[in-house]
Amino acid sequence: MPELPEVEILCRNLRRWLKGREVRLEDLDFGCGDRQMVVTEVRRRAKVALIQGNETWVVHLRMTGKVVPSRPEGRTRARFHAGADSYDFEDTRRLGTLSVVDRFDDSRLGPEPWPVERDGSWWQQQLARGGRGAIKPTLMRQELVAGLGNIAANEILFEAGISPYRLTSTLTRWTELADAAHRYLTETVRREQADEIHYINQGGPNPFQVYQRTHCARCGAPVRKGRQQSRSSFDCSACQS
DNA sequence: CTATTTGTTATCGT
DNA sequence: TACGATAACAAATA
Numbered sequence: 243m244p245e246l247p248e249v250e251i252l253c254r255n256l257r258r259w260l261k262g263r264e265v266r267l268e269d270l271d272f273g274c275g276d277r278q279m280v281v282t283e284v285r286r287r288a289k290v291a292l293i294q295g296n297e298t299w300v301v302h303l304r305m306t307g308k309v310v311p312s313r314p315e316g317r318t319r320a321r322f323h324a325g326a327d328s329y330d331f332e333d334t335r336r337l338g339t340l341s342v343v344d345r346f347d348d349s350r351l352g353p354e355p356w357p358v359e360r361d362g363s364w365w366q367q368q369l370a371r372g373g374r375g376a377i378k379p380t381l382m383r384q385e386l387v388a389g390l391g392n393i394a395a396n397e398i399l400f401e402a403g404i405s406p407y408r409l410t411s412t413l414t415r416w417t418e419l420a421d422a423a424h425r426y427l428t429e430t431v432r433r434e435q436a437d438e439i440h441y442i443n444q445g446g447p448n449p450f451q452v453y454q455r456t457h458c459a460r461c462g463a464p465v466r467k468g469r470q471q472s473r474s475s476f477d478c479s480a481c482q483s
Numbered sequence: 484c485t486a487t488t489t490g491t492t493a494t495c496g497t
Numbered sequence: 498t499a500c501g502a503t504a505a506c507a508a509a510t511a
Contacts, residue, residue, distance in 0.1 A: 243489060289490080305489045306509085335508045337489070375501060384490085392489075472503060474488085 244303035246289055246356065246389035247430035248439050252301070252309055253286040255437060256293060256329075259311075260284065263324040267299060271319035272340040288351050288388035300341045307331065307338030310438045351388040356427040362416030365423070369410055377413055378406035379471045390423075392473050393453050398422045400452040405482045406475045407468075452476040 244252070260281040267277040279295035286292070293299040301309070309331050312321065316332040320340055331340060352368065368387050372380035380386065381395045390398070399406050401422035404415055413419070433449070434440070451459040458465055458478035468475045 245489095302490085304507085333508095335488085335510085337507055337509090373500065379502090382490090471501090 243305055243391065243393060244289070244307060244439065245391040245394050246286075247394075247427055247434060249286050249289050249291055249303065249389075250431050251435055251439055252303070253284050253291050254435075256291060256309065257284040259327065259329055260293065260322060260324055265293075265295075266323040268321040268323060269340075270321065271336070274340060274342045277342060287346065287348050288354070288384060289391065290346070292346050298343050298346050300339070300343055300346055301331070302339045303333070304335075304337040304339065306335040307333040308439055348388075351384055352386045353388065355387045355389060355423055359424055360420055362418075362420045365420050366413075366416045372410055374409065374411060376406065376470060377404060377408050377410045378475055379473075380410050382473075393450065394426065396453045396476050397450055398426050400477065400482060401426060403482055405479070406470060406477050408483070452478060 261284060263281060265279065265281050267274075269276050277297070277299065279297060281293055281295050283294045284291065285294065289302065291301040291303075293301065301307075309322070309329055310316070312318075312328040312330045316330060317334050317336070318330040319333050319336065319338070320331040322329045322331070331338070355365075365387075369377070369380050372383055372386050378395050378399060381390050381398070382392065396406065398419070399422075402415055402418040404413065404419060448454055452465055453476050454474075455465050455476065457463065458481055461478065461480050463478055463480045465476050465478055468477075
């Protein structure tokens with residue numbers, strides 16, 4: 243699934259493909275109508291890609307969205323034309339969104355956890371505002387820290403050795419959390435950098451340490467699968483506390 | 484048919 | 498009343 247690292251890669255691709263060019267947006271399935279503008283900048287905010295010019299095209303990939311150089315196959319919901327080149331917003335499950343705004347309103351999004359290197363006290367300060375609950379649902383609250391989804395939360399907590407069920411108020415391993423978050427996000431961007439992002443669940447090996455694994459990548463013990471706020475949580479009780 | 488999967492948002496319950 | 502947990506929603510697939 244696309245999360246912060248995948249959206250970061252998308253933005254880098256869009257910058258390379260569209261920035262400084264006259265771009266025509268051909269709307270096939272979003273209802274925003276065909277548009278045209280000179281793209282002056284492409285920015286990422288949390289899990290949203292912002293294509294900016296006279297107006298802003300807001301791209302959210304949700305579950306199955308991706309933007310790739312045009313090709314015959316794939317369920318294309320919109321197409322970006324730049325001269326002789328074109329790029330397709332493909333989205334098999336059609337949960338992605340593309341909207342047009344004058345100015346993107348990010349007032350309900352918290353600060354970015356990356357690429358700025360945040361330290362343990364920064365994470366503690368941001369997440370302490372989340373109240374009394376468990377750390378994992380709190381990590382995913384976009385108004386506290388913007389851009390972490392279910393997979394990232396599972397993986398970061400595993401790398402930090404923190405149980406997803408630990409109450410935020412009793413957490414002491416803040417430096418480990420900060421390091422794990424930065425390492426996970428940086429490493430995932432580096433590993434997945436490509437013109438097309440390949441998501442899990444469509445063949446290929448599981449690239450994650452605990453997410454959708456049956457056994458712990460570190461110690462081999464069985465991975466526990468649970469649910470928090472109706473989202474799947476994976477953890478190794480031997481490696482995480 | 485059901486069970487999944489996502490982020491967002493609405494609603495329920497304590 | 499406020500906050501945390503739960504469920505609904507969008508759509509498609511196995």
